[in-house]
Amino acid sequence: MSRDVSILDCNWDLCSVSASWFGYRPSLPMNATFLVIFTIAFTAHVSLALLYKTRGFGICMSIACFLEVSGYAGRVLAYTNPWSLPAFFIQINGVGLAPTFFAAGIYLCITRIVIAYGAGISRVQPKVYTYFFVLCDIISLVIQAPGGALSSVSASQGKPPTLGAYIGLSGICFQVLSLSIWLGLAVEFGLRCRKVGKEAWDPRYEKLRVSWRFKAFLAALGLATVALYVRSVYRIAELSGGYTGHLAKDEMAFCILEAVMIAILALITAAFHPGYGFGEAYGPISDQKALYPPPWKKGAFFTKDLKSEEVLIELNGQRKSFPRTEGI
Template sequence: MTLAMSQEIGILQCTWGLCPVSASWFGYRPSLVMNAIFLVLFTIAFTAHLLLYLRYRTSGFSICLLIGCALEMSGYAGRIIAYTNPWSLPAFFIQINGIGLGPTFFAAGIYLCLTRIVIVYGADISRVQPKVYTYFFIINDIVSLVIQLPGGIISSLSASQGRAPTTGAHIGLAGVCFQVFSLTIWLVLAAEFAIRCYRAGRGAWETRYEKARDTVQFKLFLVGLVVAAVALYARSVYRIIELREGYTGRFARDERAFCVLEGVMIVILSFATALFHPGVGFGDAYPLITEQKAKFPRPWKKHGFFMKDIMRTEALAESSDRVDTLGLNSVGKVTKS
């Protein structure tokens, strides 16, 4: 049966006896072994992150990673279904939404770590106050998700009508491009903060977290975070190249490229964040950092964005308190006399 004849039949009516596998949603028969391995690996990562959450109560970070792992698990389960029937619409739907949206939640977890790193080294060293990193990048991640989600839905609707999901792929591409833009800014700001810490010297670093910073666990956490961020960046760039041609393009139909640049990269991310978990990295300092973070104002409050403005406001408040104290002491002396 030729491809042209299979197209006349319609992809929704295709079976092994009627259409070549090249006419399927995937363009190939997904590897059962490869996808089963990825499903097992993400199940292990999910379990590890769940246990680490129960141990360290790293709520925001762990929830993001757990959702990401769950979506990856569903995506590879869809690809396993596609092994038996690569024309299966549910399999295609599950795969593009699970594997496509999972990394957005991984990105959110990575973004949340920078706030605590800034506090550990010293918020005074940062150009902006710690909460800016949280709000700015989480909002960016939500925007990326809001763009990508309709792309997956439109792709699924197009596929349900037997049409190539080109429009949905291009919408998803816009979301991934925004994610790469956001991740690039995060990497630049993280590097900029590292340079500011280096220039300030250890003497300017926050003293209350000195013990936590000097542990091997904290240093490994920093290494793991960099590895996770680089892996996510590599995957996102690959995704841009893949979606540029749509789901029927050359890269979208290259399973080996998908295996290495999509599957392996996200496996590295999920295991790096589990093996070098922030709960282990920050140790006993984690709840103290959470308390300190809560004391910073919302970034959109007056003088609440840049650290220099917050420091100036605090200095004026302290100066005013000293004046008030001196005034009260003076009144006391006059009364006694």
């Protein structure tokens, strides 16, 4: 690129594609393919949310898929003009922010899993998983969103969006930290379940736990979490060099560690949707979840501190009867 030509005035005649916002010409076949994939995933998640009435999970996943659709639409536009500011804006905000909503959807699932095995086994009461980690996800989003905005402002002035990239990086680092804590608690809960033995698991949901579709849902959720974790670690490495760093200009790395990972997450959580995985138990478990107090109330964070006579929560099957899931 000529030193006298601003990136804002670049075109195919005046500048090298390596000097574009992307550092390369985005692949049309690759990005069009992922555009179609996420459009399918968006349609599937909206339809499944309406079918199973999984409001929280459905909203998070639908928003995430919509952002991915917008991001890859921006990349498709950038094939024609990799110096296009609108295409760059759409891509960094769509692809960059979507995983935050995917993470929130994943966080919402753990509460019902804990109840399905036995809320009394968990170190923290079920609603902690929902409130604490969704709050962490909101914080991550609040940090990342200004990063995308600053990147857009810098780019509109023809400057490298370095500061915005580093702000976005801090948000992703926080997301990885909260996801790591979530994984730690999930693993610890699994170990506690194994330690107490099956005889201590909630007998009301025995039919659910032995069903193949619930086991498939757990496996799918595990794979989706791993995919999200891999993508997030990749993004940390990518943004550590800013949007102009070496890794940020490697489209193959982006394809494998960003696009493929998130596509796996979006599709597998639709194929093994929690509404399908929990089946008839989804309603009773939701009713049981509603009995727990907000975790910020005194004595309501750790399960051992809950007093059934005060908060009206049944942990031993004697206070309230929930229907068994015989139909599963």
